[in-house]
Amino acid sequence: MSSLRSRKTAKRNEKVLPPVRPNVGIEVAYRGRLTRLIDAMSDSVIYWLKASYRANTPRMAQDETPADALRRSIRKLAAQWTKRFDVASDRLGDYFALSVEKRSSAALRKILREGGISVDFKMTAEMRDVVDATVNANVSLIKSIPSQYFDQVEGAVMRSVQTGRDLAGLVEELERFSGISRRRAAFIALDQNNKATSAFTTARELALGIDEAEWHHSGGGKEPRPTHVAAGREKVRYKISRGWYDPAVKRFIRPGEEPGCRCVGKPVIKGFS
Incomplete structure (x- = not known):
């Protein structure tokens, strides 16, 4: 009986507050920026490959030179788009990490205030470490998108050359690859929003002794x-x-x-x- 009373007392002497949830608006904005980059990359590749494929079609099945030329051109395109993603990754990583930090801290501050606790959050060394880790994780993920995409593109083009497939079939496969990249971008936005919100909230709560x-x-x-x-x-x-x-x-x-x-x-x- 005494242990039951102590547990009830403990329950009366505590509050279970609402959780800090990931901000959907940040996820949507992040996904949108990634998707626009992917779509621009896909449109560029398909446009270029249509022109190059048509120019080399008559000799493609018999002569290795056009295949080599296509491979070199694909890798040149890959280098160009990798650079664009590299530049975008730094800006987008910073935007995402700071947006999540700001929103999650504001949400936790509101939850605590409504629970009777007033706090004034600062950008501590621990929080800066979480920001840096979040930026680095997202930069790495963003940079991986063109790498995976162009590996798929090169493989599809070389298979098309070897088998003499028509251009329409190749374009259909390339569009499927861009769809895979878009779905991956959507998962990155969702997953990283969840992870970053959890990391920032954890750091803030522990700093407050929770x-x-x-x-x-x-x-x-x-x-x-x-x-x-x-x-x-x-x-x-x-x-x-x-x-x-x-x-x-x-x-x-x-x-x-x-x-x-x-x-x-x-x-x-x-x-x-």
């Missing part, structure tokens, strides 16, 4: 992770500094850290009467 949270499953994914669903249903408590041990991956994780995870944590504030 080290307990309640797992909340978002229910938004097409294929929810059973362990995350169970953790949300059971309102699992975990240390923010360490995370929750997910038996499916056999390590400690925080909400939003696993690929595509949309879960969030509800901070637990102690000391309320």
Whole structure:
């Protein structure tokens, strides 16, 4: 009976606050910028390849020289677009990281204020480290987009040369590759928004001495992770500094850290009467 009373007392002396959720507007804007870059790259490649393919079609199946010329030209295009993505990645990485930091900090400040706690956040060394890590992660992901795309393009063009496929079939395959890149961009925007929001919120909460949270499953994914669903249903408590041990991956994780995870944590504030 006494242990039951103590648990009830503990519950009365704490508040479980709403979670900080990833900002959908940032995700949409980020995805849009990536998609526009991908579409411009795809349009450029298809336009150029149509002209080059038609110019070399009569000799393409018999003569190796046109194939070599196409390969060199594809790699020249790849270098040009890789440079454009490299330049864009620095600007876009900074924009994304600072946008998420600003929105997530504002959201946490509002949640805490409504819970009776007034805070004034500063850009600490720890937060700067999270910003830098977020920028670097996104720069790397953005730079990988043209690399993967042009590997696919070169392979498709060389197969087309070898088999004598018509131009329409090649263009259809190239359009499929751009679709793959667009879907990848959408996943990057979603996943990185979740990860960055989780990282910034964790850093802010720990700086305030908040080290307990309640797992909340978002229910938004097409294929929810059973362990995350169970953790949300059971309102699992975990240390923010360490995370929750997910038996499916056999390590400690925080909400939003696993690929595509949309879960969030509800901070637990102690000391309320």
